[in-house]
Amino acid sequence: MGHVIKNYYSTIREVFAISLFEPFVHMDSCYYTPALEAERILARNEDSLIDQFYRWHGKMSQMRLRSILDELVRVEVLDRESGFYLGRNELWKEMLALRDQLPAELTPLRV
Numbered sequence: 001m002g003h004v005i006k007n008y009y010s011t012i013r014e015v016f017a018i019s020l021f022e023p024f025v026h027m028d029s030c031y032y033t034p035a036l037e038a039e040r041i042l043a044r045n046e047d048s049l050i051d052q053f054y055r056w057h058g059k060m061s062q063m064r065l066r067s068i069l070d071e072l073v074r075v076e077v078l079d080r081e082s083g084f085y086l087g088r089n090e091l092w093k094e095m096l097a098l099r100d101q102l103p104a105e106l107t108p109l110r111v
Contacts, residue, residue, distance in 0.1 A: 026057045027068045028077055035087050036099055043084040 030052040035042045050065050069085065072078045079086045 023057075023060065023064070023068055024072065027053055027065065028072060030056065031078060031085060032087060032091075032095060035092070036095060039096075041087045041089070041092050043081075043086055045084055049085060 027049065030049050031042070031044060034044075034052070046066065046069060049069065050062060053060065053065055069078070069080075073080045073085075076088060077091065079088060
């Protein structure tokens with residue numbers, strides 16, 4: 001699933017009008033965008049990630065967002081240690097290497 005999202009997400013979203021993966025991508029960006037801005041892997045708790053999601057993307061069920069965080073851990077997009085979510089080192093290095101290709105302003109506009 002990660003390969004499909006990484007390589008074909010924009011096509012899936014634009015051509016097929018499928019937005020099923022959006023909450024996963026949005027929650028992922030709630031972790032990795034601040035980490036890229038801080039230039040380090042961060043330890044974030046569940047509440048701070050959910051609050052970040054609300055600020056950037058609007059309200060969604062906390063139960064759904066918790067299940068999304070669980071799924072991101074399951075598919076190894078994030079790690080969870082001692083109640084904190086951490087970025088995966090290999091993903092972090094890849095994103096850091098591509099950082100210069102990202103827009104200067106990383107904070108998403110709230111819908």
